Amino acid sequence: MHPITTFHYLALSAALLLIGTVGVLTRRNVVIILMSIELILNAVNINLIAFSHALHNVNGQIFAIFVITDAVAEAAVGLGILIALFRNKETVQADEMDLLKW
Amino acid sequence: MLTDINTILFYVFAALVLGGGILTVTRRNAVHSAISLIVSLLGVAGLYLLQQAEFLFAVQIVLYVGGIMLLFLFVIMLVNLDLAAHQRQFNKQWLVALAAVAAVGAGVGYFLYRGKDAFHFAEGGAGLPPGLGNTEAIADSLFSEYLLPFEIASVLLLVAVVGSVVMAKKRI
Numbered sequence: 001m002h003p004i005t006t007f008h009y010l011a012l013s014a015a016l017l018l019i020g021t022v023g024v025l026t027r028r029n030v031v032i033i034l035m036s037i038e039l040i041l042n043a044v045n046i047n048l049i050a051f052s053h054a055l056h057n058v059n060g061q062i063f064a065i066f067v068i069t070d071a072v073a074e075a076a077v078g079l080g081i082l083i084a085l086f087r088n089k090e091t092v093q094a095d096e097m098d099l100l101k102w
Numbered sequence: 103m104l105t106d107i108n109t110i111l112f113y114v115f116a117a118l119v120l121g122g123g124i125l126t127v128t129r130r131n132a133v134h135s136a137i138s139l140i141v142s143l144l145g146v147a148g149l150y151l152l153q154q155a156e157f158l159f160a161v162q163i164v165l166y167v168g169g170i171m172l173l174f175l176f177v178i179m180l181v182n183l184d185l186a187a188h189q190r191q192f193n194k195q196w197l198v199a200l201a202a203v204a205a206v207g208a209g210v211g212y213f214l215y216r217g218k219d220a221f222h223f224a225e226g227g228a229g230l231p232p233g234l235g236n237t238e239a240i241a242d243s244l245f246s247e248y249l250l251p252f253e254i255a256s257v258l259l260l261v262a263v264v265g266s267v268v269m270a271k272k273r274i
Contacts, residue, residue: 003105004112006221009149011214012116016123016142018207023127025199026192031132031178035139038170039123042146045158046119053153054221058239061155062248065240068165069255073262075170079177080269086181087272093186095193 009050017043028093030085034078041071111152118145130187132178140171157237 016039023036045064052060086092122142129135147162234242244252 001106001109004109004152007214007218008112008116009153010221011211012119012149014207014210014214015120018203018210019120019123019127021203021206022200025203026196027127028189028191028193029132029183029186031174031181031183032127032129032135035126035135035174038139038166039126039142042119042143042166046146046149049150049153049155049158052155058236058243061158061236061240062243064155064158065161065244066251066255068161069259072165072170073258075173076262076266077269079173080266082177083180083270091186092181092183093189 006050006054009046013043013046013050016040016046028095030082030092030094033094034075034082037074037078038071041067108152111148115145115148115152118142118148130191132183132187133175136171136174136178139174140167143167143171154236156235157240 020036020039020043023039024033027033027036045067048060048064048067052058052064082092085097089097091097119142122138122140122145125138126135126142129138143162143166147159147167150156150159150162
């Protein structure tokens with residue numbers, strides 16, 4: 001069997017990033033859009049860890065920790081906004097929130 | 103033999119990650135999406151373990167699966183999603199979005215394929231000092247070289263806590 005190289009991890013990370021982007025761009029439910037953003041952030045982390053492993057350098061893992069911190073902050077604030085939005089508009093569909101539309 | 107096991111484990115975890123990801127963006131029920139996302143995140147944790155990032159493996163499980171997904175499930179229960187589950191799931195621009203993502207994917211895939219021989223790194227950096235574990239190495243770097251970003255991250259978390267409470271509060 002052939003060994004796993006950095007290329008495999010990068011290909012997997014690119015695939016996960018594309019799946020997350022499809023979720024953000026096509027879904028209507030805001031909760032699932034937020035989940036897709038988590039998928040994108042995880043794709044970034046796979047990339048960082050792959051290079052950290054390949055270069056025997058711990059800096060990539062530090063960056064991954066900061067990305068996870070940002071993901072936590074983003075999820076907390078995003079879900080808070082979602083609750084406020086649901087209280088005011090009674091909907092969670094992204095394309096029904098069109099106050100700024102012409 | 104060890105390489106074989108690593109290869110098999112990589113493909114198992116990759117299948118978990120991609121399968122969970124695809125189910126997350128396609129399920130109608132938000133709870134099913136959340137469960138699929140948990141599977142995907144556990145697969146990512148397994149990949150961290152395969153690459154000797156033990157500390158991040160623990161952080162991924164405790165923080166993502168235990169923290170963020172719990173938050174998501176709470177919000178799913180708090181917000182009434184029954185109506186949304188019976189409506190159209192994808193917006194009107196989904197065809198344009200898929201075409202755009204396919205174009206980006208073709209670009210990324212092409213460059214990955216062309217540059218795949220460039221990823222064989224001849225020799226890594228200085229490497230970890232012998233006898234130093236992964237967690238110790240991260241702590242050493244985090245509390246010396248990255249001390250200022252670490253403190254700024256704590257301020258960010260404080261802002262996020264205050265912000266989410268203000269957002270979710272009925273009247274301020």
